Each structure stands twice: as structure tokens, then as C-alpha cells.
Amino acid sequence: xxxxxxxxxxxxxxxxxxxxxxxxxxxxxxxxxxxxxxxxxxxxxxxxxxxxxxxxxxxxxxxxxxxxxxxxxxxxxxxxxxxxxxxxxxxxxxxxxxxxxxxxxxxxxxxxxxxxxxxxxxxxxxxxxxxxxxxxxxxxxxxxxxxxxxxxxxxxxxxxxxx
Numbered sequence: 001x002x003x004x005x006x007x008x009x010x011x012x013x014x015x016x017x018x019x020x021x022x023x024x025x026x027x028x029x030x031x032x033x034x035x036x037x038x039x040x041x042x043x044x045x046x047x048x049x050x051x052x053x054x055x056x057x058x059x060x061x062x063x064x065x066x067x068x069x070x071x072x073x074x075x076x077x078x079x080x081x082x083x084x085x086x087x088x089x090x091x092x093x094x095x096x097x098x099x100x101x102x103x104x105x106x107x108x109x110x111x112x113x114x115x116x117x118x119x120x121x122x123x124x125x126x127x128x129x130x131x132x133x134x135x136x137x138x139x140x141x142x143x144x145x146x147x148x149x150x151x152x153x154x155x156x157x158x159x160x161x162x163x
Contacts, residue, residue, distance in 0.1 A: 002088070002109050004096045005034060006128050007116040007154075013124030014100055018049045021122040024150045031097075034114060039094045041084065041106070044068060046098040047075075060087055060094075062102060081105075100126040107131075112160050119153040137162050 007027050008014055015021055036056045044063040053059065059075040061068070062084065068077050078084050088094045096106045107129050113136065115128075136159040143155045 001093045001111045002096065002106065003093050003112040003114060004103055004107065004110050005031060005114040006098065006103065007031075007118060008128045009118050009120055009122050009124070011121055011124075012128040012130065013122050014098065014103075014126045014128050016122070016124045016126070018045050018099075018126075021124060022118055022152055024116070024118065024152065024154055026144065026150050027116045027118075027154065030114075030116065030156060035095045035097070038092055039087070039089055041094060041096045041102065043099050043102040046102070060084060062105075100128065104129045110161065112158065115157045115159065117155045117157060119155075131159070135162055136160070 006014060007020070007022075007024070009021065013021060035054070039058045039060055040054065041060045041062065044061055044065065047059065047061045053072060053074050057074075061070065061075060061077050063077060063079065066079060070077050076087055078087065093112075096102060096110070113131070139158040139160050141155060141157045144150065144153065146153050
């Protein structure tokens with residue numbers, strides 16, 4: 001199973017200058033809870049933006065750079081969709097974690113999407129692809145107000161592809 005997981009604003013903004021646009025501990029906890037123990041798929045820029053290797057997850061990094069150097073058993077560098085399909089675990093959920101180009105590339109193959117929609121509009125240079133409402137069904141939608149730890153209101157939305 002292939003799932004996309006992302007946090008966006010109302011305009012589908014993801015980030016700017018290879019950084020997230022906000023800090024929401026609740027979203028980070030959800031990301032950790034959902035992706036721990038699974039393979040996570042990302043582009044090179046997203047990989048380089050991480051604070052380090054994310055524990056208890058195998059990183060699959062898509063890049064056009066055939067000589068991209070990574071020396072860590074928890075990371076596999078891939079250069080094509082064919083190589084990616086060979087690495088996915090068919091018995092488990094595999095998570096696409098960004099960035100914008102990788103989301104666009106893999107959206108047609110996705111079975112589920114886990115979105116965090118942050119209330120507001122932010123200056124951005126990277127966006128999540130627009131979804132066709134006819135292709136996706138909302139499984140759950142839970143709104144959360146801003147609080148002492150999370151400075152912005154946000155909504156968790158889980159979507160599944162209509163069959």
C-alpha cells in the first residue's frame with residue numbers, strides 16, 4: 001500500500017526554502033505514530049532537510065544524481081520508479097513524505113492520503129498537488145483549535161482512493 005502524508009495550508013503550501021512553514025507538535029506526533037516501523041519515501045531535498053535519520057523507519061530517497069553519497073544501512077538511494085517498486089513492502093503501508101515533486105510523481109499510485117491542513121496562508125515555494133474530489137473519499141476529519149503547544153488551528157484529514 002502506498003500512502004502520502006503531508007501538512008499543508010489552505011492553498012496546499014508545503015514549505016519554503018526547503019523548510020516547513022510552521023511547528024505543530026501534534027502534527028509531528030501524528031507523523032511519527034503513522035510512519036514508525038514503515039518505509040518512508042522522499043526526494044533528495046526532503047532527505048537533506050531532515051534533522052537526521054528518522055528512527056525506526058527505512059528511508060527510500062529518490063534522486064536523479066547517480067552518484068548521490070549516502071553511507072547508512074537505513075537509507076536506500078533510488079533513481080527510478082522501477083527501483084522504487086522493487087523496494088516497497090507489499091504487506092505494509094509505505095509512506096511518501098515529500099517533497100512537492102515526489103508527491104506529484106507518486107499521487108497517481110497512492111491508496112491513502114493523510115493530510116494535516118493548517119489554518120492560514122503562508123508564503124511558500126513548494127505545494128502539494130491539487131486533489132480531484134472525485135478520486136478521494138474522506139475517511140475521517142478531526143479539527144483541532146490552537147492551544148498552548150500548537151500555535152495554529154489544524155485539521156487531520158484521512159482520505160482513501162475511491163475504487
